[in-house]
Every structure is written in structure tokens, then in C-alpha cells.
Amino acid sequence: AERVAGRLLTADDAARAAASGTVTMLFTDIEGSTAAARTLGEGWSEVLATHHAILEHAIAEHHGSIQSSDGDGFFAIFATAQDALAAANTAQAALQAHLWPGEALCVRMGIHTGMVQRAATGLVGLEIHRAARIAAAAHGGQIVISEATAVLVRNALPAAVELRDLGSHRLKDLRDPERLFQVVAGGLQATFPPLRSLGNPELPNNLPSYLSSFVGRADDVAGVRRLLEESRLVTIAGPGGAGKTRLALQVAAESLDGTGEGVWFADLSTIADQELVPGAILAALQARPRAGASLEGVLEVLRAERVLVVLDNCEHLLDACAQLAEQILRQCPSVFLLTTSREPLGIAGEAVYRLRPLSVPDPDSDGEALIGASEAVQLFVARTREHDSSFELSDSVAAPVAAICRRLDGMPLALELAAARLSSMSVDDLNDRLGERFQLLTRGSRTAVSRQRTLQATVDWSYQLLDAREREVLAMLSVFSGSFDLAAAEAAGGPRLGAVQIDDAIASLVEKSLVVADRPAGNLRYRLLETIRQYAADRLVDEYGPEVVADLRRAHAEHYVGVVERESGAKV
Helix, strand or coil: CCCEEECCCCCHHHHHHHHEEEEEEEEEEEEEEEHHHHHHHHHHHHHHHHHHHHHHHHHHHCEEEEEEEECHHHEEEEEHHHHHHHHHHHHHHHHHCCCCCCCCEEEEEEEEEEECCCCCCCCECCCHHHHHHHHHHHHCCCCCHHHHHHHCCCCCCCEEEEEEEEEEEECCCCCEEEEEEEEECCCCCCCCCCCCCCCCCCCCCCCCCCCCCCCCCHHHHHHHHHHHHHCCCCEEEECCCCCCCHHHHHHHHHHHHCCCCCEEEEEEECHHHHHHHHHHHHHHCCCCCCCCCHHHHHHHHHCCCEEEEEECCCCHHHHHHHHHHHHHHHCCCCCEEEEEECCCCCCCCCEEECCCCCCCCCCCCCCCCHHHHHHHHHHHHHHHHHHHHCCCHHHHHHHHHHHCCCCCCCCCCHHHHHHCCCCCCCCCHHHHCHHHHHHCCCCCCEEEEHHHHCHHHHHHHHHHHCCCCHHHHHHHHCCCCCCCCHHHHHHCCCCCCCHHHHHHHHHHHHHHCCCCCCCCHHHEEEEHHHHHHHHHHHHHHHHHHHHHHHHHHHHHHHHHHHHHHHCCCCCC
């Protein structure tokens, strides 16, 4: 057994390394598991059990700690990069030597060294996702490692083991390229096709790179991908700043599998004229059809293709996008469409994925481990570290960080703008000033479109897309600090608007992602995100005046007094 500082190295060392921050991670995944399970039928469970036993033995033999083993993949951590490499080599040798029923079981493996944090739900951190992407780029039977790991092992490689430089690759997390190496060991398969990275010519795409990481949203990625298996048109709908574009790009990247003609992304955010939509799509497809920049030109290019087309920011071009999507569904049977919009396109065949904010800490959460399990906190910490690499989620700042994430409703854009403020103020100062969030959160990226540079501009854009009645009802709803039902909304707005008008406007505001509809215990209730409520309250005062505000509050109070009297049987 290996010794460190005169003692045996055990799996406990991997756990201690995780607590201190730096570990080496091993991800494994069976290639073609779905097809194999279908072919083997009842025999698949025995194959899977043997696979698990081989992986568990190799990881334990080399002092690793298994973090998860869901389905057909493993995630394990090691205190040293050498142990992780040895475990992968041992497992691959055993897997490739075993006599499997039917075709050989091919397992891809990825290894990466980086920082992790321990939360109540387990390990979290951006480097975990990076390690998973490295494994996803590999082929069955292949071991691929990052440069961070290669630096640690290259001078201590066992005999008959070497590293083959595979160059730099863009992975499916859409971050900067990663230099990758293949582990070549005696007795193991050594020749493989090009990695499944975004630069692989077998995976044609025009997906943009991101300078920042993709945080959380694993369930959302899986949910959208499931919808794409059931419907050829999926719309990710949500409020401005919810992260619709980033989610769509992540889904698109993970959908690249080499079986189609690629994934193509069309950014419509800067298009102002409905007639320019076909041209923007053709530019993304890098095509010049005979029919020119027209709907017929798009159909000409796509009729024989098997591609996924992402149409981003459709809300201000709904008529053109809906018409185009409908014709693509009718005339291009192998084309899939993924759109993002603040409201659905509203056509037959559309599946809608409602994107909610990131999870926020429960108000009763206490301590960095519990609070750090929140996706909103993970994003806030990650973006803060981009401005201040020394920032840590310690117990001393955990409570105000949790409060910031709750007060900003877990909305990614708001969290990113708030994180940028920590370069000039403390976490407590930031939390204290969030009552003036529209004046405070103004430091967005200079390269972003104007409506995504400030919190005010983001909500302004949604508000400007409303008609006069929708604006009035949204402003009126700001008198509700919590959730409400239709009866309460009708009572508050009754002096000014009829019940049917209020009901119709609320339904439209739900579609346009400005009002949230919940069904606790089956009862439909509505609420505004706090940022939207504050914005609407400002509009109520500025556009309708103090007398209207007073009337609404009076009607609001009278309604709830009546509710209390009816339920208690006593006069209030």
C-alpha cells in the first residue's frame, strides 16, 4: 500500500482532501448503455452489477472515495492524482479483460484535479462539472485527463504508461479550451477517434464560448432534453435574466452526439424587424440558398437536414418566429427547434419548459454547508470569485449571502450584477442596500446587449412588450407582498377594472413570465418575484399617482378583512 508521511494512504485521505479543497476526480460512464440494455434485456442487470463490482474494487484498491454511482456511471475522488490514474488503469484493464455477453462493455473515463467545496448535499464546485465534461469527451475504453492532472503525474508514471498530448479542446461546458491528454498503457486499447469536443468536425456547430462557467441547472438540462425527445419544438420560457440563453446553449452542446448534421445557434436579440429573422437563421446556418434570405430559403436549406436549431430571444419577434417554426415542423421532418422567449410561441406542436429561478437557501438554513447547497449561492460565489479570487463562503458571510440570494429571487442576472458590486463593498453593505436594487445593480458586461447590462433595463424590456391593460394590472398587483388568488386580485382592482379584464391580464402576464403561478395543494395562487414587484410598485406610483395607490391599498385591505371575518365568524 502507498505511504504518505510514514503512514498508509486510505480513502479517508480523499475525504479529508475534499474538506480542505483540492482533490483529483474520476468520472466514468458506459458508452452505448441504452442500446446495450435494450439488446441484453434481463441480462443487463447482471452486466451492470459486474461493471459496478469492477469499478468499486479498483477505486477502493487505490484509496478513492465514491461520491455517486447512479445508473451506469461513477464519480470518485482521490487525495492524489497518482491514485486516480492507477484506479482508472486498473478498472480499464479489468473491464477489457472480462468476457462480456454480446459486445464488449466500453467505459469512458475522465480525470481532473481541482477545488471542490463540501455542502450539505455533497461535494459542489465548478471543477466537478469540468471533470464530467472531460469524461463525456472520451470514447469507450479511453482514459482522458486534464492538464492540471497531467502536471501532477507526468514525472511519476508507472512503467509502460505514458501520456499522449491530444491538444486543446472546447468541452461541452462552453468554457475556455482545455488541454487534454490520453493515458496510454500496455495491454489497453490505444487508438480512438477524435475526442467528442466541440471542435470535432463530426460535431458541426457554431456554439459560442463563454468566459464564465455554467452553474447548477442539471435538472433543467435533463428536463429540456427529455422534452426534445418528445417534441420537435421546445420553448424555454422565463423572465428576463433567468438564464434561458445559457440553458439553451448547454442543452445544445450536450445534444451534440455525432448522429446528425449539427447544432446551430441564431441570436435574435439585436434583430428589430420581423422580416430579418430568416436572414439571421441562414447566417447561423452559414447557408446561401437560391431562394435568398426568406422563409422559403430557410426551408430549402433545412428540408433534408437532421439538425437542432436554437432560436434565442424570440419574444419581440413572436409572429415571425411562430410562422417560421410552424413551417419548419411541417416541411422539415428531421429538424428540431429549441427557442428561448419570455413567452411561448403559441403554435401547435410546441412544448414549453418554464424556467424557474435557481434554488435559494431555506430561511432556516444555517452554516456554509447548508447554504452552499443552494444553486443561487453557488452562482453568486462563483461570480464573486471572478472579481475577487480570495472570496470564500465562510460562516461569517453565509447568512448575508443567503439573504442576498433570497431577496434577488435566485435570478442569475441579478446575482451576477450583485456579485460585481462586491469589488467595492462588503456582503453586509450589499445586503443592506438591496432596497435600492435598480440603482445598485448597474454593472453588467459592456459587451452584453443593452437590456442585459442593468437590472432596470432587463425589466424595462419586458414591461415595454406589454399592452396598456397588462401594464396597469401588473402595477396593481404590486400591492400584494405575498401570494394571492384571483378573488383577491379582482377585489383589489375591482374599483378600476372588471373581473374578466383582470383575469385575462393575469393569464397573459403568466404567459409572459411576469407573474408566477403556483399550485400548492392543488389551489392556484399567483405571486410576483420581488424584483418584479418593486419595479411594478414604482410604475404604480409614477404612472397612476398616489390616489390610485391609496384606492388599491384600501380595496386590498377590505378584501382581507372580509376573508378574516368569514373564516373566524367575528367582526374585525
